[in-house]
Every structure is written in C-alpha cells, then in structure tokens.
Amino acid sequence: MSLEFQIHQASGRGRRATLTLPHGAIETPVFMPVGTQGTVKAIPQHLLEELGVGILLGNTYHLYLRPGHEAIRRMGGLHRFMSWERAILTDSGGFQVFSLSDLRKVSREGVEFRSHIDGSTHFFSPEHSMDVQIALGSDIAMAFDECTEYPADRTRARASLDMTLEWARRSREHFEKHKSSVPWTLDRAPGTGHRAHSFEGQSPSLFGIVQGGVFADLRRESAERLVEMDFPGYAIGGLSVGEPRELTREMIATTLPLLPADKPRYVMGVGYPDEIAEYARMGVDMMDCVLPTRAARHGLLFTSKGRLNIKNRQFAEDQGPVDPACGCLVCRRYCRAYLRHLMAAQEPLAAVLNTLHNLAFYLETMRTVREEMAKEPLHRQPEQLKATHVTD
C-alpha cells in the first residue's frame, strides 16, 4: 500500500482523515512546512519532530541543482540524506522554473532554463521532473505543470491549461513506469529514534494539479480531465499568486466538488493562518506555504491576536511571550524583548526561535481545526465516510 486515505468524518465544514504514506501517517487537514533545500530553514530535524511535523516539502528545482538528484539517489534518497524519516512531498520544479522569467524558454516539450546559482543551462520536461522526484524518493510527487500567472487573460489561461493537461498525462505515464525505482532504504540513520519498517511493495504517489487561472469553466475542465486520468490525489495550483483573496476562495470552492471525495485534496502555496483554517473548513486536506518560515526570518510573528512585527520599538522591554495563548517552546521560555533584541542584533538565533514559533502556531491552527471537527455532530455523508482510497 503506497497511499491510503481514510476519512473519519466529513461535513459541509471540512473533513478529518488519516493519510498513510510509505514514510508514515498524517492526520489531515494538515499544514506542510517547506524545506526548500533539504532543510526547513534554521530548524534541526529533531525539533521538527517535536513540533509534530509529519510531512514536509522538498523543492525539486533546488535539490536538482544542489546537491543534485543523482547524488541524493546515490546516498539513499532525500529522507536519508537529510535524516528525515517522516513523509516528504516534492513539488515538480515547475513553479521555480517558471519564476525564472528572464532565464527560461518554454516549449511543449518542456522548459529550458538557466540556473540561478551559476547560469548553467538545464532542461525540465514532465519526464525529467518525474525522474528527479523519483531519485529524491519523495512519498508524494507532483505532476509537472505550468503555474499560470495572475493576471492572465482567458486565451493565455486556456493555452497554459492545455499544456499542463498534456504534461499531466506525460508525467503520469512516465511516473507509473519508473516509480518503483525510488531509493528508499531500510538502513536508517542512527539516532533518529524510528523503528525500521519495510518498504517492500511500496512506491510513491503522483498527484495531478488543477490549473485554469481564475476562470471557473477552465478550472472545471482541468479538474474533469485530470480525474479521468485517475490520480491518487489532486492539487489546486495557480492560486495565491497575487489574485484577491475572494478569487482564491471562489476558485477553491468551484474546484473542490469536482474532485473525488475519497481522495486527498491539496491547495498549493497557501496561506495566512486564517486562510488555512478557512480552506480546511471548505474541505481542503493539505496545504503548504513558505509564509510562516519566511516571515519568521523577517521578524513577522503570528499570534492568536493577529500578526506582530517583533522588530518594533514597542517590544524593546516587553517581558511577555509572543503569544500568551501559545504553548510552544519559544512562548514558554522567551520574552518579546529578547526576540526583538535577537533581530536587532542580527543574531542567527532569531531565525531559529521565530521559525519555531510560527511553525508551532501553524501546526496548532490545524490541530485546533481537527479537534473542532472531531467535536462536531456528525453530518454523515455515507459515500464519503466509508471512503478509504488505497493505491498500490
């Protein structure tokens, strides 16, 4: 079994499930921290475990360039390389490649681009993206797509979508042929505290990505065509790229009902704490975003009373915790004045503590959503409640 999605509870106010992957089970709705270069910036892996992180993201583009996917394959895959035995999802590399607007050349075959590190030329096709993700050995790989920019007119969104659908087909075909060559290994890095278990018969899963800009009918077409291809999970991409939040919400609301109720649904690249809670309530199972980690490094902290910029003068002698309602190790131990001092003095500990707090806040936000769901009277939707989707 390579992916199992067991829904415990579903209603018009979201759903609670367990997503079981080769590297462990995750309670959903879940927020997935981003570990771009094989590290969630500034945080040692054992502290991620203590925070309760069950799945994190790796960035295919970055890891392909450095240290290189073949090097990672030779070292037993990304889990082993970074000593992270829990689940990993990798993006397709498409988003980063398309962000290099001055350095890329797109054709239906794929994308030629120049490395942001040394200017060298590279080519990503759907097939190559699959090869790289399989070499990394992620639990969930993503189809190679074009993240349609905002604003994009209908003609542009249509063309982009067509290419993404063709690429989804090619991604799936190549992935299914080669997915069993993941470098998962049984000899664990010592000291991770995890019991070795067998990966026999297990393989990674590939998710399709719905695009279509902000056009409901294109989103519908995208979803329907992808569902025909029968992926074990679906992502909604191309959101949170500059459009107003109402549009983000509308596109999610439009797309979700078109996706199979018994499979995980992932909205990519969102969002603020209130957004992830809202989308979870709409029925989204998985989300990721650089916001909590990136904002932390700039001193922007999330709290139950809203955001605060810890660099502000007003915190210079504030001996209270970042968030009195937060039980994270930062709020239990350090005061705002100290965190402000660390930022002012440009101390590396600032990034460590701020990131720990923001991640704890995001994970707690999702934990609260799950707990609230668990307390709600069951509005049973029989076709969903009995749904346990298993792929092999």
Added chain:
Amino acid sequence: MSLEFQIHQASGRGRRATLTLPHGAIETPVFMPVGTQGTVKAIPQHLLEELGVGILLGNTYHLYLRPGHEAIRRMGGLHRFMSWERAILTDSGGFQVFSLSDLRKVSREGVEFRSHIDGSTHFFSPEHSMDVQIALGSDIAMAFDECTEYPADRTRARASLDMTLEWARRSREHFEKHKSSVPWTLDRAPGTGHRAHSFEGQSPSLFGIVQGGVFADLRRESAERLVEMDFPGYAIGGLSVGEPRELTREMIATTLPLLPADKPRYVMGVGYPDEIAEYARMGVDMMDCVLPTRAARHGLLFTSKGRLNIKNRQFAEDQGPVDPACGCLVCRRYCRAYLRHLMAAQEPLAAVLNTLHNLAFYLETMRTVREEMAKEPLHRQPEQLKATHVTD
C-alpha cells in the same frame, strides 16, 4: 555564599573541583561557551542545557550598547532576559573596547570609544564597567583591564600593566560597594524547568586579571599585586593574542604557581581542543573561547582525528558522521555530505548543527580530562585538597 571552590583532587597534572556560584554549580576544569550578545550564536538555550553547559560568557561591551545594561537591569538582569538560569560570567568590556583601535582614546581615567554600531561616543572606566556588569547581574564579573597587545615591548607592557593594576584596585573598590544591587530575581521565566531558589545573601564575585605581556617578571609582579588585593578568583589575560603557543604555555606555567591554590584560575580566550586539555592539565580551572562557535559558522569542525573543513569537495557524498567517536546529536543523526550541502547552500541550519557539534566536542574534551583525573592515583597536596574557598 556567593562563590565556593571545592577542590576534589589536585596533582601536578591538574585539579578537579566544583565551583558553586549563585546560579549553580560547575564541575571544573570547565570550558565556557561565549554568548556575546546574550546568545551563543544560533543555539537555543534548551539545547545548551542538553549539551551540559553550566556557565557561559556575556560580553559587557556588546550588551552595554545593545540592548543596553539599564534595559537589561529593568528586565531583571541578563539571566532572565535571555532565559538562562545557569551561571554567567561577563568580561569587563575592555577587550572589545581596546579592539576598536581607530575608535578609542585611552587615559588613566578610562577609555573613550565610538560604538561600532552607530558611531556614538561612550566612555568606560573601571567604575563604569563594574556598574554595567552589576546591572547585567553576572555571577562572575571581571576587573576592567587593558589587554596588552602582542608584540609589545617591555616599556609598553610595563606601562599597560601599571594601568591595569590601578584599574583592578578601582574595579574592586567600586564593585564591593555596589555588588549587592544585582537585579537577580526569584520569579523565573516559566518553562525553564528550574526550581526557584533564593538569592538572599548572595552577590556576584569579581576576578582580577593578570597581565604583563610575555615578560615573566611582569607577570609575576602582576600576580603578586593582584593577590594582595585578595580577589575570589584570578584570570590570566593577554594571551592567545598572536604570540607563539610556546609563549602562551610558558606564561601560564609561570603565572599559575603565583596564584592562590585554593581559588579558581581562569585563562581567557583559549583555545584549540588540545590547548584547553593541556592547560587544564597544567592546573587551569576555567577557559573560554569563541573558536568552537566562530569556526563552526565557517565550516571548521573539530574531531577526535583533528580538524576538518566540512565545505571540502571530498565530503560531497560522505555518508559518515563528522566524528565517528562523537556521541553528539549531530554525529548521531547527520552525515558529512548533508552538513557540506547546508554550508554550500548557505542554509542557516549549517550554523546550528556545526555549532552544536563543536560545542559538544569542546565540552566532551573537558569531561574527558575530568574523568581521567578522577581515575588517577591521588598525589595528595594536603593544603590544596582541604581548600574550600568561600566568599560572601
């Protein structure tokens, strides 16, 4: 009781003791990590505790400028500000001030200098250094001294020493008058896991600093004059400032026998792992150095087989630990290839993990020295073994 120094064992090959300070007891010989700006760079306090750090250094110059000693006093002192309930030693600020060679003006009264942060003008005298250290609330304060540069000729070393001795007298006088105004407080930051205890009747202790350049007779004179002033502990300063290592060793060997055997002896600013082990074997009780932390941030790691530069190409796919003989959390979990990748990718986790390893290695080096001492046949030196120096 404000400082107790109980010697368990002493021989020609060093001595083993317990140094009890208001914020806890430390087994000596001890290496003290440097926490310049109220943080050991990149390391959360609870990981310092897990490493077994019992005492760390704060830098008076840096904390005076930012966030300011009065702000720290108002917030309950440095222990509380940085949430560190174990012992703290502060330097006098002299070393940093004298490092600002273009920005300072020295007179017998003190030193005028310009801030490296904003160019503002400040003045440090022995009295002011004491006031700042008392405001910070360190367990051990250091007399305000001039760290004689290397090379310095005899005339220069003589003049510098005279000033340092006069400043030691003034430091001591002012410190004794005001030491009871430390901001130690009983209401602990929650979550530190420490039991509150009373500071009633306790005060910080001031150590004198032996100077005299590389001239044995000046070192002797310095030591003798300081001993007359009767400090509860003595440091040997002005070493590891560029002189050959044989001279460092010679100056330590010359000075140690001149210091009271029943009081702690501290060599400032040393050194490499083999140096700190060697000096401990010569009878030094305390040492500090930025080397393990600073080198870590540049990728220089210390191991039982010597130093390695983790950035080297040869480690690109090296799946072994930094030091197979090391039991630290970094060596138990991460491979050299991953640590090299973190450096190459300029990831903040590099500083965290490299520093954790180097500090673990330094602390383990001293633990090994203490354990070896404990196993040696006792060459009892009655006057030392019964020595328990207590100041109030």
